[in-house]
Amino acid sequence: MTNFKLYCFGESGNAYKPALMLQACAVPWQAVFVDFFNGETKTEAFRRDVNIMGEVPVLQHDGRTLTQSGVILDYIAEATRKFGYKSEDERREILRWMLFDNHKLTSPVASLRYLITLMKKPEDAVCDYLRKRALGALGVLNAHLSDRSFVLGKRTTIADFSLCGYLYYGEELPFDLEQFTHVMNWLDRIKSLPGWKHPYDLMPRKA
Amino acid sequence: MTNFKLYCFGESGNAYKPALMLQACAVPWQAVFVDFFNGETKTEAFRRDVNIMGEVPVLQHDGRTLTQSGVILDYIAEATRKFGYKSEDERREILRWMLFDNHKLTSPVASLRYLITLMKKPEDAVCDYLRKRALGALGVLNAHLSDRSFVLGKRTTIADFSLCGYLYYGEELPFDLEQFTHVMNWLDRIKSLPGWKHPYDLMPRKA
Numbered sequence: 032m033t034n035f036k037l038y039c040f041g042e043s044g045n046a047y048k049p050a051l052m053l054q055a056c057a058v059p060w061q062a063v064f065v066d067f068f069n070g071e072t073k074t075e076a077f078r079r080d081v082n083i084m085g086e087v088p089v090l091q092h093d094g095r096t097l098t099q100s101g102v103i104l105d106y107i108a109e110a111t112r113k114f115g116y117k118s119e120d121e122r123r124e125i126l127r128w129m130l131f132d133n134h135k136l137t138s139p140v141a142s143l144r145y146l147i148t149l150m151k152k153p154e155d156a157v158c159d160y161l162r163k164r165a166l167g168a169l170g171v172l173n174a175h176l177s178d179r180s181f182v183l184g185k186r187t188t189i190a191d192f193s194l195c196g197y198l199y200y201g202e203e204l205p206f207d208l209e210q211f212t213h214v215m216n217w218l219d220r221i222k223s224l225p226g227w228k229h230p231y232d233l234m235p236r237k238a
Numbered sequence: 239m240t241n242f243k244l245y246c247f248g249e250s251g252n253a254y255k256p257a258l259m260l261q262a263c264a265v266p267w268q269a270v271f272v273d274f275f276n277g278e279t280k281t282e283a284f285r286r287d288v289n290i291m292g293e294v295p296v297l298q299h300d301g302r303t304l305t306q307s308g309v310i311l312d313y314i315a316e317a318t319r320k321f322g323y324k325s326e327d328e329r330r331e332i333l334r335w336m337l338f339d340n341h342k343l344t345s346p347v348a349s350l351r352y353l354i355t356l357m358k359k360p361e362d363a364v365c366d367y368l369r370k371r372a373l374g375a376l377g378v379l380n381a382h383l384s385d386r387s388f389v390l391g392k393r394t395t396i397a398d399f400s401l402c403g404y405l406y407y408g409e410e411l412p413f414d415l416e417q418f419t420h421v422m423n424w425l426d427r428i429k430s431l432p433g434w435k436h437p438y439d440l441m442p443r444k445a
Contacts, residue, residue, distance in 0.1 A: 131291060
């Protein structure tokens, strides 16, 4: 298998999703640093040559360029035959949680951390709005995990890698994650997978 | 094929996505009205019996209960053999745009319309924040549609039904959609599919 090349940067939980999965699959991969904080993803060159959506992660492999973390996770599952679905019903159950993650969980969590922690903006109405949505989504995930080890049951899948993307940033998260006991226990289970690393130990950051 | 049963309400663009697709597939389906504006999706009974995520749409068919519009579109494509993917690369390209839709387009567009048009809240910082994100996502879609008829090229797919979900509400959208010429032309193309109806002519509303 040729090397996977992942466009990423340390602060991106969306890039962490496939980075963590590549680690857990124990396949060789190479990180390509994207200088997000100096506007690289907003440049015309990046949109033209790498991703019209102006976002990381981007995965290049075997002549393909793939974008959107959920698509990349799906592709790595097919390429490695690990952490994927075993039936069409499983494929749709994974898709259900990846869509929920993108729309309801990652979206407000990532935006809130960006504003408060990375941009150091003062708390305002936007933060209240995002925090309420983030906590609502975490409540849904917590309820779902109350009687199962992983999102699909007993087995780790790409749905877990998607949903956990922003949740290992610890003190950078501007809300109390520890109130969600089942989520915390699930994060511990993912953390014990061979190869697990913190986002900042896995992806390059600006010096 | 047994009837499809779709939990929905007229104001939900997310429910419109599968409702429009069922129309375009010309299969029999039944709408089950969900009283969202009186809090039905937030009740314990709804979360327990219908959808733990507390959202519409929900599709019931052949003993299955499916949630998340993207999952439902995927399922209808498989059941009807219409508007789906023809290869794994197409499946992932559709997934890419459905994830983009959920995360970047539908999320701010639906939230902004909800606050301004449906809840009649005054413009504030949250609206500015959502409008900026909605317009950014529409710009990406507009650029993508500048040289193709539909999201995947020449053929209508479930990616189109996903992305257009909130864009037929016309004057209810609190921003200028007409500036996005390629998006407007694409909406006209979808509108000319046999069976097309406006969301309010397709799904029940509170009297």
